[in-house]
Amino acid sequence: MDRTKVLWFSVHICVLLVAGLDPAFGGIRSFSGKVDESFSIPGKTGYKVEEFIENVLTGGLTTIFLPVVYTVVFVIGLPANAMALWVFCFRMKTKHPALIYMACLALADLLFAVWLPLKIAYHINGNNWIYGENLCKVLVGFFFGNMYCSILFITCLSVQRYWVVVNPMSQTKKNNSIALGVSAAVWLVIALSTIPLYLFDQTVYVTNLNITTCHDVLPDAILANNMFGYFVSLAIGVFFFPCVLTIFVYKAIINTLTASLTEDNISEKRKRAIHLIIVVLVMYVICFTPSNVILVVHYALIRSGSTSDVYALYITVLCLSSLSSCIDPFIYYFVSEEFRDHVKNTFLCRSVRTVESMQASYKSFKYSRKSSSTKTSSQQTSQTTC
Template identity: 45%
Template sequence: MFPLAFALLVLSLSQSSAHSENGSLLLPRTLSGRFVLVTDEPIDLSVLSDDDDDNGSGSETDQKLFKKHDQHDRLQRRLVVSEEAKEFLQGHLATTFIPTVYVLVFIISVPLNLLAVVMFVHRIRPRKPAVIYMLNLACADLLFGLLLPFKIAYHYNGNNWIYGSFMCRVVTAAFHCNMYCSVLLVMCISVDRFLAVVYPMNSLTWRSPHTAAVVCAAMWLLSLGGVCPLLTSEQTLYLSDLGITTCHDVQDVETLQSYYLYFFPIYSSVFFFVPLVFTTVCYVRIVQALAAANLENRSKKTRAIVMTVVVLLVFVVCFAPTNIILMIHYVQISHASSDGSYQAYLLSVCIGSLSCCLDPLLYYYGSSQCQKQVAALLRCSPLAPAGSSMDTRSTRTSGSSSRSCKMEGVYSGQYNKLVA
């Protein structure tokens, strides 16, 4: 899937050439447009001039002024976009491929994350910091997946939004909020695991359930604050040439060059590139610590290192193309470039949504003990009391250490310090 995604991105960028008509009426940039004054009837330009004949009679002047106002009343503001944008909005990539991927993501991610939330809420005791972080990550991925039906209907309907301006703002803001909240929570998990592995004793006072809950609340508030501009600004625009109302995909070029030209690069830097630095540094240090550790079971050590690298690669592959292309996209806007970068951006967002399917597999269901709890949950066995384990025999023999599911995910239950 990933090689196919990158091939499609390269193909989209390579085929993006600027098209324009009628001079300044069409702007060959991203999916942007300019409002122009148009009329369905011929206009007598002579009556629109202000050079009225001062020596004319009063009746002639009144008739001229009346005709002038009549011509102005027939003028309408119409949004005009490039031919490249029209082709993309009507093409199979936007109306077939992207929504089909979203359908698959919805079908897979929603049950996986919903089951993870149920497990974390009802079965996992005690609530350790790693469990709190992963519960919030599952909630963010679940909410992201529940928003996909709006996107699916929008794209399958020819990129025509039929749910109103307010719902477009809400869905757009919530879509970005949950996507970037997942990025922030993955960063928090990486920092928590870094402290548990590299500084297991010194971090005991920092890694508490209360601290984890406060950090997660801060990440949610930060994500909500970041999308407030999307929630308060108009996101729907009607394209009369295509007969559709777009949601966020087309913006007035003046808005793009003034408002979003600064908003999205700053937004992407704060919510992705800064977390990327922290996440990369933490996982590199974890790999170094694992490689230097003297463990008797070398297969467990190798598996832990491999899983750590896989988690980092998934994070980079799912989110890096989206944000890098977004930065390129707005650089192109400032230099009046083509629409191809936004097409590649929408495709990368679509591919990046696969993280909602991969997160549960990498973070929640990697542990064999958690797999046993999932099997017990699916068999509808009675829920264990809070603070107890599903296996009463192991509870009697191993005490409190076996009463919690060791949700170290990345290390597949092999490196217990990650949930210490």
């Protein structure tokens, strides 16, 4: 009983620390704005934010750190995923389920990276959105859609890797049809799950800063309540369950490879599997878990009206979640040996025909050496017999 109380107290303290609750700070600190009654421009509503949010929106965190991170993601993620998608579509002739999932993941990252220049310009411009309401909605939709798209396609890829390890002789054509159907279902789920982000205005004019924010300030508490239910549903259905499934699958892969001690290349397969698991775990630890946890905590605190200072942490972890676009190419690298070869040949400016010619020459050379070795061995045996 005492241990239970200690455990419960420890968990409670951890939750308070994560949520940033501190009775010493008075008032509600969130990104929920209040209507500015003194604002009198016809057809437009102005909102006031508290001093804490003013400092965040004008400080170095949002105007320097965030655009730097997004610039890194854009500079690395756009060419890396564009090249990966090109390799998947035009260089790799043998289609298989892993390729389908990786191509969809690369496409999602590429669509996300295309919109990043607007996000970068927004933060550099002092968090002032000048591109209109519709573009803001598109940016927000692609931002959250990319994160959950990455989670689902990584889960699909993990399950497919387990299936290959357990059943290596499965029918590729049938599995390709299943992979196409699953991919279509994932795109549909993501499209439907981001619809609520398009149903209300994402831009808010902040009168005390004379800026128009994009998704950074909510106009009222009622909207915050709706957003809480929305993000809780996403965190449970599109993050938590896929995360548990991914962990279970990779544990099963390691157990299966460890048990297959009769295979000659078991150590290499196990090494690649461990590298892949490390990359995926890094993505969950840095990109997916903090953003989903803080999203729920943040909106829960807004909904309850509690004292909260998690706004800065909230936008920071959302920014870090975009790093998944830079990490995904490493997943392709560890999953597919064919992808590694095609990337290397691409950098060496080798065409598909040249690569096929080199592979044919190598196989021919290898076969001739093997035949020569067999012939020499046969002659030696014949001479010995005589």
